[in-house]
Amino acid sequence: MPRTYFLETLGCPKNLVDSEGMARLLTRTGHAGTSMPECADVLVVNTCGFIEAARAESLAALQEFAHRKHPGQLLIAAGCLSQLWGSSLADSVSGLDGILGTRCWMDILRLLDRLQQVEQRPVVICQPLDSMEEPLLCAPRVAVQGPSAYLKIADGCNAPCAFCTIPAIKGPARSRPWAEVVADAEGLVHQGVREIILIAQDTTAYGWDRGERDGLPALMEHLADAVPHLCWLRLLYTYPQHISRRLIEVMAAHRQVCHYLDLPLQHAHPEVLRRMRRPADVEAVRRLIAELRFAMPDLALRTSFIVGYPGETEREFQALLDFMREIEFDRVGVFTYSQEEGTLAAELPGQLPQTVKEERYARVMELQQRISFARNQEMIGRSLQVLIEGCNAGLSVGRSYRDAPEIDGLILIESELPVGEMVPVRISKALQYDLVGVVEAPILPSNEIPLNARGLRASLEHPASVSSVAQDSAHGLR
Numbered sequence: 001m002p003r004t005y006f007l008e009t010l011g012c013p014k015n016l017v018d019s020e021g022m023a024r025l026l027t028r029t030g031h032a033g034t035s036m037p038e039c040a041d042v043l044v045v046n047t048c049g050f051i052e053a054a055r056a057e058s059l060a061a062l063q064e065f066a067h068r069k070h071p072g073q074l075l076i077a078a079g080c081l082s083q084l085w086g087s088s089l090a091d092s093v094s095g096l097d098g099i100l101g102t103r104c105w106m107d108i109l110r111l112l113d114r115l116q117q118v119e120q121r122p123v124v125i126c127q128p129l130d131s132m133e134e135p136l137l138c139a140p141r142v143a144v145q146g147p148s149a150y151l152k153i154a155d156g157c158n159a160p161c162a163f164c165t166i167p168a169i170k171g172p173a174r175s176r177p178w179a180e181v182v183a184d185a186e187g188l189v190h191q192g193v194r195e196i197i198l199i200a201q202d203t204t205a206y207g208w209d210r211g212e213r214d215g216l217p218a219l220m221e222h223l224a225d226a227v228p229h230l231c232w233l234r235l236l237y238t239y240p241q242h243i244s245r246r247l248i249e250v251m252a253a254h255r256q257v258c259h260y261l262d263l264p265l266q267h268a269h270p271e272v273l274r275r276m277r278r279p280a281d282v283e284a285v286r287r288l289i290a291e292l293r294f295a296m297p298d299l300a301l302r303t304s305f306i307v308g309y310p311g312e313t314e315r316e317f318q319a320l321l322d323f324m325r326e327i328e329f330d331r332v333g334v335f336t337y338s339q340e341e342g343t344l345a346a347e348l349p350g351q352l353p354q355t356v357k358e359e360r361y362a363r364v365m366e367l368q369q370r371i372s373f374a375r376n377q378e379m380i381g382r383s384l385q386v387l388i389e390g391c392n393a394g395l396s397v398g399r400s401y402r403d404a405p406e407i408d409g410l411i412l413i414e415s416e417l418p419v420g421e422m423v424p425v426r427i428s429k430a431l432q433y434d435l436v437g438v439v440e441a442p443i444l445p446s447n448e449i450p451l452n453a454r455g456l457r458a459s460l461e462h463p464a465s466v467s468s469v470a471q472d473s474a475h476g477l478r
Contacts, residue, residue, distance in 0.1 A: 003041035003112075004032045008065075010058050011048030013143065013150040013199055013236075013406070015079055018105045019046045020143040022078070025108055037065065042074045042112065046105075049081035049169060051338040059092055066095035074115055076100060077122075078108070080169045087124045101126035102170055103155075141176065142184050146389055147420040148195040148405055149188045153181050153219065157201035158208075159239065161266075162277040162344035163306065163337065166201055173200075175207050178219045182226045194387055194420060195232040196223075197404065203235055204242035217250040224254040231387070231422055234258045234404060240265060241279040243288060252295040258401040259296040264304045264333075268323035269316040272309055275348060282323070289327060300402035302331035307364055308357030309337045311350030317360055324367055330375050331408050332368045336361050369432055376409075376430035383440050384411070386425045391416040398423070400435075409433040 005026055009019040022044065023033060034040050043065050047058035058081045069075055076098035077089055083101035090096045098111050104125045114123045141152035154175040157166045185196055198220075200206060207215020216235075223233060233256045240263055251257045265285060267273050273280040293299055305320060324332065336357040339346045379402075386398040396417040397410050412434060417423055429436035 004034045004039060005042040005044060006034055006037040006040035007044045007046065008037075008061060009046045010061060011046070011050070011054065011080065013197070014152060014155075014201070015046050015048060016143040016145075017141050017150050017152045017199070018079065018102070019044075021141065022046070022105050022108045025106065029109060037068070038070070040073065042076065043069060044076045044078055044108070047077055047079040047081035049079070049084040050165060051340060053338070055081055055084075062089075062093045062096065066093050069095060074098065074112075076108075076111065078105060083126055083169050084165065086126050087122065090122045096122045098122050099124040099126065103127070142188060144188070144191065144193060145405060147193060147387055148197060148389075149193045150197050150199050151181065151184055151188065152176070152200060153198050153203060154200035154206050154209075158205065159202060160277045162275065162348070163309070163340065165340050165343060168342060170201060173202065173205050173209050175200075175205075175209050175212075175215065178207075178215075178222050181219060182222050185223050185227050185230070189227045189230050192420070194230070194422065195234060196227075196230060197234040197236055199236050202237060202239045202242065204238045204247070214244055214246050217244065217247040220247075220250050220254070220257065224250075224256050227256070230256045231385075232256065232258050232401065234260060234401075236262045236404060238263055240285055240288060241281075243292075245291075248292060248295050258300075259298050260300045260302070260401055260404065261292065262302045262404065266304065266306050267309065267316075267320055268305075269312075269319040272312055272316050272320075275311060275345070276306075276309060277344070286327075300330045301327075302333070302404070302408065303329050304333035304335065305364065306335050306337050307360040308352045310345055310348035310352065312337075312352065312360075321364065321367055324364070324371065328371050328375065329368070330372070330402060332364075332372075333407065334361055334364045334368065373430065373432050376432070376435055379427045379435055380430055381427065383424055383426050384437070386411050386413070386423050386437070388413075388417045388419050388421050388423055390419060398425075400425075409435065411435045411437055413437055413439060415439050 007019055007023055009016050027033065037043055045058070045062050045065060048054040049058065062077055065075055074097045075095060077093065077096055078100040080102055082089060082099045087099065089099055098115055099122050100108060100111055104127065107125050111123060111125055143150045154173055156170040156173045158173045188196055204216055206219060212218070220233065238261060251259065266276055266278050268282055270280040270282055289301065307317065339351060384400040386400055388396050388398040390397050394414065394416055396413040396415055398413065399405065400411055403409050411425060413425055424440040425437035426440040427435050427437045
């Protein structure tokens with residue numbers, strides 16, 4: 001029997017893609033979505049379980065829905081926290097009807113059928129019900145957000161990071177066939193999407209599970225050929241030691257590819273990195289960044305760091321500050337270490353007091369704010385192509401290639417401009433994280449935006465803001 005459903009998504013864009021998949025399955029079978037939870041027959045919360053703050057946010061949302069749900073409503077917990085805790089999640093959320101794990105979102109319909117047939121609650125599905133080894137490969141893996149869209153190319157992770165719960169939640173890395181990814185991209189461009197953002201737990205490991213050691217640059221070349229009219233192709237979640245020379249060449253050669261790289265490093269002292277079970281060759285990272293900037297002088301570089309990791313000394317922390325001053329990253333996400341049960345790091349000696357973590361967090365943020373402001377000041381007088389995302393009361397907001405959605409800055413323009421258009425904007429003022437500019441020339445139809453001598457549109461560019469603790473955490477730590 002078709003029902004109405006309300007779907008709440010917490011966490012990172014990877015969760016957003018899974019929610020879109022559930023919504024598509026529900027809609028195709030006659031269920032109707034609603035934005036009002038009180039009007040829904042089924043309440044679905046796609047949870048995040050990455051770190052303690054994310055789990056607390058997810059639990060609070062589930063408990064609130066459980067408290068408010070009326071007789072006859074069904075409450076389903078999906079996603080990472082469901083996979084991590086399984087049936088024990090019901091001990092913390094009274095009134096929970098169903099639990100659906102991360103690899104089982106395609107079983108949402110069968111979960112609803114089971115809830116109609118049995119009275120015992122909750123019904124738990126944390127392993128796929130069918131015999132397919134990779135159920136996630138059977139449907140589009142996209143989430144459209146205005147003129148931009150996230151496109152998931154793989155799921156799971158094989159990295160051994162000592163602080164991270166993702167392998168326990170998501171399982172080993174599993175890549176989608178490139179033909180399916182390309183088909184999804186073609187569909188998005190046909191819908192009018194201007195920017196496609198490739199995501200996975202580690203995008204640079206794409207294809208490794210199938211023996212393809214340079215699968216990501218090959219995929220990006222397929223995409224560049226298949227969607228020549230796409231404005232921006234952006235890459236998130238890259239592992240530093242997996243960035244090959246060919247990937248750098250592909251990024252520099254294709255006009256659709258944003259000169260933007262998200263490179264989570266987590267620290268800059270070799271001993272801390274070894275305790276993290278991360279690549280510890282800091283000199284190799286320096287050489288990589290130099291090579292990237294040589295190939296793409298206009299590269300916008302984002303990273304993330306964890307402060308207060310077990311055993312982090314003041315000397316090791318100072319090495320991180322010195323590294324930040326040296327490299328001058330455009331964007332930095334900073335996170336205090338979270339002791340996660342079941343991880344190797346949770347058992348390490350030298351767990352630091354929260355006061356020390358917070359003091360170091362404040363010092364890193366103060367330094368990066370100065371660096372970010374200086375980098376933004378360098379943009380004054382430059383013309384950037386800006387993707388308009390919203391307007392109101394005479395003011396428009398958009399992003400340049402330097403800004404990924406939900407985690408980076410915005411460009412503010414004192415004009416009301418069409419949402420979804422690419423507009424040339426001359427930067428007139430720099431703020432700590434954002435920029436202010438004015439429209440430089442009459443707005444052209446998207447297929448008439450002029451190309452510069454290198455074949456890049458007047459300047460590839462992009463922006464946004466973080467919506468929750470869970471999003472902050474998931475973006476930065478993986």
